[in-house]
Amino acid sequence: MMQGYFKARNNDVVVFDAFYRENPCGGGYAIACGLEQVIDYIKNLQFSADDIRYLQSLNMFDEDFLKYLSTFRFSGSIYAIPEGTVMFPREPFIKVIAPIMEAQLVETAILNILNHQSLIATKAARVCYAAQNDGVMEFGLRRAQGPDSGIYGARAAVIGGCCGTSNVLAGQIFNIPVKGTHAHSWIMSFPDEYTAFKTYAELYPNACILLVDTYDTLKSGIPNAIRVFQEMKDAGVKLHNYGIRMDSGDLAYLSKKVRQMLDTAGFPDAIISASNDLDEYLIETLKIQGAKITSWGVGTSLITSRDCPAFGGVYKLAAIRNEDGHFTPKIKLSENTEKVTNPGNKEIYRIYDKETGKIRADLICLANETFDENEDMVLFDPNETWKRTRIVGGTYTMRKLLVPIFEEGKCVYTSPSVMEIQSICTQEKATLWDENMRFVNPSNVYVDLSDNLYDLKQKVFNELSAAKYHIV
């Protein structure tokens, strides 16, 4: 396609929006994530001599086009919702303004990276919400869709709220906490469970989490763990950050029994951690049943977002810049009204309730529109236009969500560290209502169109429909 534009001598400046249509897992929000890797990609985007030779070998590309590619650098502008921010369907989370060849070239990487990391960050936020204030560890590398998926998935999981990962390489690359314990094979490699526990406790007295379910949790694992803890105590070890992990069985029933046994034996501060195919739904129901677990290791369901393993970000042409600098708006029709895209060069404003700091609504408008926070604002649903809400002037504040990342090819943005983004995300999640965070049938935050954008959309839609299906 890029060669197509090149040969058709079409390199108009265009606006492309990346947005998604449905929140992952039927939830009420998503978390923006992956921008740092998109920036790295764009900064380093060029074609090496090897790349050119490969493309040449396909016999699909002309020499003049390959020559153009050999000196290619991205020269456009990019605006994005910063990482860690909560976002909603139909909002452009990335806006690319660039010559069409360049805008088209960067599509796949932008979607791939942001779709992946936003998915996992959102899943992590859901899991952490279910776990209330307990720590959630990312444990999924073995089941991630390839090594990098594990690494960047761990990054996204920590941004979404996880307190650490078992992925040591991710820890090294992103400077995020790494934690882990031993596996069943550790126990099995010793003549008996007690000796395995005892050896581990002597090696790691300050991070002594013993896996108790290799043989039988209540009849073997816990008695042996208690024996080892008691021996440590008797030997004068000041026990802290110690406890047990369960990886099988009924975690509600077992954790309550285990808590009793540990308390009775004089270890009320022993951590009870659990793993085994956990996800937000199971953690929520275990909490409801009074499970005595305070630390959760979540693997497959988090690192693959198992019940919803793809984030549906798409990348659509929204406008073409004319020679006079104005934008001609573009929309894609669809049999489904909700799938008709929003035309033009747009901005998103988030409207917060001044008193609570919670989100009232988001407003998508044209890039040149201005608003006065002291005036009343009437919001209406673009699909159900009879639904109107008046927000009284002075009771709300507005914030522009899209920030400049590249301006005419130059990167103008510095990514925060992963742990800083995690803090941003914590603040962001606090701007949601509990009703938005519910897993079953959550309330949706309204994402409305400004009057100007709504009118423009109607106009372009009607013009296109009147064009008699484009048969010329």
Added chain:
Amino acid sequence: MMQGYFKARNNDVVVFDAFYRENPCGGGYAIACGLEQVIDYIKNLQFSADDIRYLQSLNMFDEDFLKYLSTFRFSGSIYAIPEGTVMFPREPFIKVIAPIMEAQLVETAILNILNHQSLIATKAARVCYAAQNDGVMEFGLRRAQGPDSGIYGARAAVIGGCCGTSNVLAGQIFNIPVKGTHAHSWIMSFPDEYTAFKTYAELYPNACILLVDTYDTLKSGIPNAIRVFQEMKDAGVKLHNYGIRMDSGDLAYLSKKVRQMLDTAGFPDAIISASNDLDEYLIETLKIQGAKITSWGVGTSLITSRDCPAFGGVYKLAAIRNEDGHFTPKIKLSENTEKVTNPGNKEIYRIYDKETGKIRADLICLANETFDENEDMVLFDPNETWKRTRIVGGTYTMRKLLVPIFEEGKCVYTSPSVMEIQSICTQEKATLWDENMRFVNPSNVYVDLSDNLYDLKQKVFNELSAAKYHIV
């Protein structure tokens, strides 16, 4: 854990098996895939000065252990089921025989890589089975779980049976066919659909697949496409490898209408290709309804294996080598009998029907067992031992599935090219019965244990159970 073994001065040679318990997507088989990347990983496995400094900074590791890591190289032996081979639950698809520290270190990479690629290769085989002899293109990079997941997923998809990928980088790395066409944005960037088609046809007369659903497939897209094809024909272009793609609407209804329109207009050889959230189930039902589609682009559902995004490979200790060279078998107990692992140093034999070349059963046995193809063989289900089948001597052939990959640290295996592995996989799929390939409730290939292995398993199980839950 590795440091634990180091400090406990335990570096016994052990046998670890990687195996899985359930075929992906409720199917009757899986395709082994990813070995080439596992080999690369093991060959290059070492700790750089940077790595050591990072580990040091965690304050978890002693200097003597880090010194050991700084000169670490894998010194063990690895056996594997070759890529492209069909495999079944409970079979060790990788067997590692190595000092326990090394065997433990390589666990995560082995599982991550093989779980991912075997999952996608299996999904691709399912999708290609549904598509019968039509071409299936891998189209999913935008929705893959990160860039590498897209690249290695494309590799696995081609091994599983796809005829190509839209992922150009995967094409470059693995020398596999790349194919693609234009997107809706191509159409939208022109004043009208006809001009967009016409321009594309002039640029790519030999690969002219026009996307017809930007405005209206039957009333605009197809009439415009036919006009362009006719103009090409009139201009003397010899049309081949041309046609249309649909990305929305009811593909059964539309494809039949489109086929009629193209045939009537004199283009009976125009390709009808389709995409839009396809998977094996939808393709199968479209085929049943007589859809006139002969080329399928499959994206999200293939590259993420959407309905089953994780392959459940696990890695379990099976034996410890004594000083005398014999192996002490090890098993992991479980409340679920089927989850009790198979102990010892094992082999897998595949038993083929001599006449049809189809698989009769697989047999897991101890490494030193021998069999005579001229003698009758009695197979029995290890969980339902009353189910017995006699296979008459002379009517079957046997093949060892595990081949040597590393011997004492040295790689002794050369991976075939991806396209060679695809051919192997095609032959492998032909050894399955249709009944194994059905999507709903498929027949399972029997995976049986030899008498010796079964007896050993019972013995170890009983000893362990008699050990009174390991409280010492």
